[in-house]
Amino acid sequence: GAGVSQSPSNKVTEKGKDVELRCDPISGHTALYWYRQSLGQGLEFLIYFQGNSAPDKSGLPSDRFSAERTGGSVSTLTIQRTQQEDSAVYLCASSSLWTRLNTGELFFGEGSRLTVL
Amino acid sequence: GNSVTQMEGPVTLSEEAFLTINCTYTATGYPSLFWYVQYPGEGLQLLLKATKADDKGSNKGFEATYRKETTSFHLEKGSVQVSDSAVYFCALTGTGANNLFFGTGTRLTVIP
Numbered sequence: 001g002a003g004v005s006q007s008p009s010n011k012v013t014e015k016g017k018d019v020e021l022r023c024d025p026i027s028g029h030t031a032l033y034w035y036r037q038s039l040g041q042g043l044e045f046l047i048y049f050q051g052n053s054a055p056d057k058s059g060l061p062s063d064r065f066s067a068e069r070t071g072g073s074v075s076t077l078t079i080q081r082t083q084q085e086d087s088a089v090y091l092c093a094s095s096s097l098w099t100r101l102n103t104g105e106l107f108f109g110e111g112s113r114l115t116v117l
Numbered sequence: 118g119n120s121v122t123q124m125e126g127p128v129t130l131s132e133e134a135f136l137t138i139n140c141t142y143t144a145t146g147y148p149s150l151f152w153y154v155q156y157p158g159e160g161l162q163l164l165l166k167a168t169k170a171d172d173k174g175s176n177k178g179f180e181a182t183y184r185k186e187t188t189s190f191h192l193e194k195g196s197v198q199v200s201d202s203a204v205y206f207c208a209l210t211g212t213g214a215n216n217l218f219f220g221t222g223t224r225l226t227v228i229p
Contacts, residue, residue: 004160033216042121043161043206043219056216091161104149104168104210106217108161 002026004109006092012115013082021077021112025094032075033095033106034067038088046090049075082116089113119144123207123220130197130227138192138223140181140207148209150174150183150190151217155204164192164205197227 005024013019025032034046045059049069060066064082069075079086090113093106100106124139142150152164152174165174167183167190174181179194190207207220 035219042123042221043208043217045216045218048216059216093161103166104151104217105163105166106161108153110158110160 004092004094004107006090006109006112008112009110010113010115012117014117015084016081018078018080019082019114021079021090021114023075023077023092023094023109025073025075025092026107027073029094029096029107030072031095031097031100032069033093034075034077035091035093036088037091037111043091046077079114082114084116087114087116119148119209119218121207121209121218121220124223125221126204126223126225128223128225130225132199132227132229133196134227136192136194136197136201136225138205138207138225140190140192140220142188142190142207142209144188144209150181151208151210152179152181152190152192153206153208153219155206155222157203161206197225199227199229201225202227 007022032049035043047067048056051072064080067077089111091111093108095106120143122141149168151166153161154164155161165176167174170185172183181192204222204224206222208217
């Protein structure tokens with residue numbers, strides 16, 4: 001697609017439920033990133049994919065968080081047994097190898113706003 | 118480690134005022150530095166960047182100079198417009214460029 005697409009744009013869930021957030025990167029972009037943006041906080045790095053593998057998952061805050069990427073394209077971030085502190089905007093970004101090495105630029109989606117009641 | 122410290126907001130300015138948003142960083146090696154902007158209802162987008170010391174990034178009237186001696190990358194604009202109202206994020210790429218480290222963001226509101 002023309003840009004990074006994320007769904008759903010808004011998700012309200014009850015504490016303890018599982019949620020899945022989807023990211024469809026720009027076509028041909030091999031690098032994919034997930035960030036979390038909490039109120040009053042900066043963007044917190046969660047995980048980075050190169051192709052289908054995740055060489056850096058150091059930012060995942062707990063084992064309730066997991067992510068996968070299939071076919072070198074779409075990625076899903078799963079949060080199990082959601083807690084209120086998981087409420088945030090989850091941002092996905094993608095980049096081509098050339099862009100990442102030469103400019104460092106990432107292309108961001110509009111985010112998925114998660115509210116845990 | 119790598120980190121970015123950004124000026125606290127929010128910042129409210131009148132149209133045509135001068136803007137400075139401070140950003141300082143801590144990094145190992147030689148990072149690249151960025152300013153990203155998030156307009157209301159939109160995703161983050163790159164505003165400008167600088168990849169080595171003394172480089173000046175510029176775009177849409179905004180400028181920032183990579184100062185290694187003061188580890189800073191302050192964002193400036195000589196005359197802001199209402200359309201500049203947004204949240205501005207300072208960021209750096211660490212060695213290996215596997216991710217960007219972001220500051221907390223500064224919300225700018227420009228009033229007519």
